[in-house]
Amino acid sequence: xxxxxxxxxxxxxxxxxxxxxxxxxxSAFGGIAKQPWFPExxxxxxxxxxxxxxxxxxxxxxxxxxxxxPSSSSREVPGSVGKVAIPRITCASSQSQVRRCTRxxxxxxxxxxxxxxxxxxxxxxxxxxxSCFYTDVKRVRDRKQLSVLQRKVEQYERLLHDLxxxxxxxxxxxxxxxxxxxxxxxxxxxxxxxxxxxxxGSLNGLNLVQEDLNRSEKSVATGFxxxxxxxxxxxxxxxxxxxxxxxxxxxxxxxxxxxxxxxLPLPCSxxxxxxxxxxxxxxxxxxxxxxxxxDPYGLPPKGLADQFFTAYxxxxxxxxxFVRKTAxxxxxxxxxxxxxxxxxxxxxxxxxxxxxxxxxxxxxxxxADGDYDDLVYINRARKLALDETHIFKHADLHxxxxxxxMALYLxxxxxxxxxxxxxxxxxxxxxxxxxxxxxxxxxxEYPAKEARVRLWWSIFxxxxxxxxxxxxxxxxxxxxxxxxxxISFEEEAFGRPDIQSLFQDSESRIDRLKLTLLQxxxxxxxxxxWLASCEPSPSLFFHCIVDLGxxxxxxxxNVYSIRGFHDCGSQIERQxxxxxxxxxxxxxxxxxxYRFTSVNSDEVDISSDNN
Numbered sequence: 001x002x003x004x005x006x007x008x009x010x011x012x013x014x015x016x017x018x019x020x021x022x023x024x025x026x027s028a029f030g031g032i033a034k035q036p037w038f039p040e041x042x043x044x045x046x047x048x049x050x051x052x053x054x055x056x057x058x059x060x061x062x063x064x065x066x067x068x069x070p071s072s073s074s075r076e077v078p079g080s081v082g083k084v085a086i087p088r089i090t091c092a093s094s095q096s097q098v099r100r101c102t103r104x105x106x107x108x109x110x111x112x113x114x115x116x117x118x119x120x121x122x123x124x125x126x127x128x129x130x131s132c133f134y135t136d137v138k139r140v141r142d143r144k145q146l147s148v149l150q151r152k153v154e155q156y157e158r159l160l161h162d163l164x165x166x167x168x169x170x171x172x173x174x175x176x177x178x179x180x181x182x183x184x185x186x187x188x189x190x191x192x193x194x195x196x197x198x199x200x201g202s203l204n205g206l207n208l209v210q211e212d213l214n215r216s217e218k219s220v221a222t223g224f225x226x227x228x229x230x231x232x233x234x235x236x237x238x239x240x241x242x243x244x245x246x247x248x249x250x251x252x253x254x255x256x257x258x259x260x261x262x263x264l265p266l267p268c269s270x271x272x273x274x275x276x277x278x279x280x281x282x283x284x285x286x287x288x289x290x291x292x293x294x295d296p297y298g299l300p301p302k303g304l305a306d307q308f309f310t311a312y313x314x315x316x317x318x319x320x321x322f323v324r325k326t327a328x329x330x331x332x333x334x335x336x337x338x339x340x341x342x343x344x345x346x347x348x349x350x351x352x353x354x355x356x357x358x359x360x361x362x363x364x365x366x367x368a369d370g371d372y373d374d375l376v377y378i379n380r381a382r383k384l385a386l387d388e389t390h391i392f393k394h395a396d397l398h399x400x401x402x403x404x405x406m407a408l409y410l411x412x413x414x415x416x417x418x419x420x421x422x423x424x425x426x427x428x429x430x431x432x433x434x435x436x437x438x439x440x441x442x443x444x445e446y447p448a449k450e451a452r453v454r455l456w457w458s459i460f461x462x463x464x465x466x467x468x469x470x471x472x473x474x475x476x477x478x479x480x481x482x483x484x485x486x487i488s489f490e491e492e493a494f495g496r497p498d499i500q501s502l503f504q505d506s507e508s509r510i511d512r513l514k515l516t517l518l519q520x521x522x523x524x525x526x527x528x529x530w531l532a533s534c535e536p537s538p539s540l541f542f543h544c545i546v547d548l549g550x551x552x553x554x555x556x557x558n559v560y561s562i563r564g565f566h567d568c569g570s571q572i573e574r575q576x577x578x579x580x581x582x583x584x585x586x587x588x589x590x591x592x593x594y595r596f597t598s599v600n601s602d603e604v605d606i607s608s609d610n611n
Contacts, residue, residue: 226471308357318538345398348385352405
């Protein structure tokens with residue numbers, strides 16, 4: 001007995017581990033894989049929670065199964081018990097389930113309450129009568145915010161590139177920020193600025209006067225020539241040639257010759273610059289004779305007067321429309337046909353026209369004697385409107401025209417310094433009468449208003465010409481003028497309905513007569529088609545030349561000036577690029593009749609070069 005039961009606790013033998021398995025034939029667990037009922041080791045027992053839902057697929061119908069009872073003689077189950085009913089486990093109804101939304105609305109998130117996710121308005125927000133809104137998820141929100149920041153950065157960079165009138169330190173900081181460099185590279189940028197500034201050698205010395213111009217009568221008559229003038233360029237060329245010649249001779253000299261040269265004075269190029277009065281080819285040092293014996297009311301013969309008058313109208317007037325041509329021609333014909341007594345200033349204008357026409361005839365015919373002496377007409381004009389009794393009188397339109405014509409005449413005489421003085425007088429007189437502003441008086445006729453516009457732009461062109469010749473500072477610029485460009489039609493066509501509508505419609509006049517400097521790309525394209533439809537005429541030429549002169553004067557004011565001297569190299573380069581684009585735009589607007597191109601192979605074709 002001890003042998004039979006001593007090895008088993010409680011006197012019961014353990015069932016056979018290998019044979020005690022569930023019978024899969026009639027079992028309700030037929031879908032479960034066969035595994036031993038007991039694990040091999042007690043440590044490997046893993047407690048499993050009872051989960052009825054895992055049995056739903058297998059407990060469709062209660063079935064009978066056999067339970068083996070241990071036996072000392074046999075481990076087979078002697079019989080089977082009755083079927084045991086297992087109740088069906090049903091799932092919870094869908095109505096009792098709470099649907100979880102993927103994203104709650106903003107108010108529900110703030111209140112920390114459940115949200116049903118209905119859009120555009122959820123039920124809790126309707127119950128609480130609050131505004132319902134849904135925010136993007138963080139990834140979408142970050143992507144949108146990044147896109148907004150990127151657009152802002154691009155806008156700021158364009159704004160920084162457009163900044164021109166800033167100090168050197170500010171400009172340096174702006175470029176450093178645009179390059180996205182740190183403190184270390186900022187030091188390198190400073191060196192880049194210095195090298196860029198040094199590379200623009202043509203602008204160095206713009207703020208300097210390197211000789212005493214009050215030293216002699218000749219230097220006073222010559223006056224100052226800025227570094228961007230052709231006379232100053234010739235002066236630098238002369239000095240550089242002398243310096244190179246001196247260095248070359250010094251390198252070829254022997255030691256003995258060098259010792260002798262040490263005791264000799266240095267050449268002029270080594271001690272001082274060549275005087276500007278010795279280089280200039282203008283004739284300001286030649287005085288204009290004042291003829292007191294001339295009769296201010298004298299006139300040339302009718303044939304000669306017609307010749308001078310026609311020469312001026314055909315050769316000078318297209319470039320400088322300082323007066324209404326139709327009114328001037330009508331007054332001229334009436335003056336010689338009827339005994340009238342015009343004003344002294346009108347007679348001064350007529351004599352100035354004779355003087356300029358005489359200068360043109362002298363250049364064509366080669367005569368400068370008798371009635372071809374322009375000094376006679378200029379002295380008549382001086383006595384009529386520019387003597388000591390009239391110079392202190394207040395200037396009217398006729399006086400402005402006299403001063404302008406005197407400056408133009410002096411340019412034809414190569415008296416640039418004197419012409420600069422009279423041009424300044426005409427400029428100041430025009431400013432005093434508001435000629436540079438838009439004239440909107442309802443009582444003045446449109447041709448008279450257009451005449452004032454052309455007078456202002458004629459003064460502007462002459463001032464620009466003298467500024468470019470002398471390299472001196474000028475107060476004219478596009479910011480000083482509020483007048484529109486002159487109309488590109490002759491005065492005889494002002495009565496046409498389309499031109500009358502241009503006079504009356506201020507918006508159309510503003511769009512079509514805006515300077516290229518101030519136009520957008522869309523406005524420039526519209527101007528191209530409009531100017532192409534205009535008939536070729538002196539007025540159309542004057543319109544285009546004024547537009548070009550405004551660009552040139554803006555370049556002088558912003559690059560070749562004290563303002564440009566204080567700018568860094570990168571700023572000047574950007575300005576030059578900007579003006580190159582503006583000039584290309586102006587060129588695209590020039591009508592075909594004034595495009596100086598040629599089909600000959602030996603001449604330059606501007607249009608082909610630009611393409």
